Amino acid sequence: xxxxxxxxxxxxxxxxxxxxxxxxxxxxxxxxxxxxxxxxxxxxxxxxxxxxxxxxxxxxxxxxxxxxxxxxxxxxxxxxxxxxxxxxxxxxxxxxxxxxxxxxxxxxxxxxxxxxxx
Numbered sequence: 001x002x003x004x005x006x007x008x009x010x011x012x013x014x015x016x017x018x019x020x021x022x023x024x025x026x027x028x029x030x031x032x033x034x035x036x037x038x039x040x041x042x043x044x045x046x047x048x049x050x051x052x053x054x055x056x057x058x059x060x061x062x063x064x065x066x067x068x069x070x071x072x073x074x075x076x077x078x079x080x081x082x083x084x085x086x087x088x089x090x091x092x093x094x095x096x097x098x099x100x101x102x103x104x105x106x107x108x109x110x111x112x113x114x115x116x117x118x
Contacts, residue, residue, distance in 0.1 A: 001029065002089045012025060020057075023057070024058065029071075030070040044073070046075050
């Protein structure tokens with residue numbers, strides 16, 4: 001995730017790209033990263049997990065509604081990932097942080113946290 005307005009980025013390493021992973025990231029975004037925002041606008045690609053239904057599949061209905069009330073989804077056009085700022089950040093992270101083989105999850109998370117801070 002990236003917020004160009006405040007030069008902020010957040011990377012979360014997961015074992016897969018599943019509905020639950022996306023839902024937890026969205027909950028953390030509204031509860032931890034932007035707790036005082038009325039609405040958090042999310043610009044993202046059309047990955048199959050990037051949906052409101054992922055949040056409903058992960059959390060109880062009341063919790064899913066609470067999270068979704070604070071989110072506003074905007075999707076980049078298919079075949080236009082170059083419009084997605086997160087894609088730019090992933091490319092930068094690959095060049096600056098992931099330009100070599102990293103053979104353990106712990107080392108990956110340590111490297112990513114250092115990159116985020118820098």
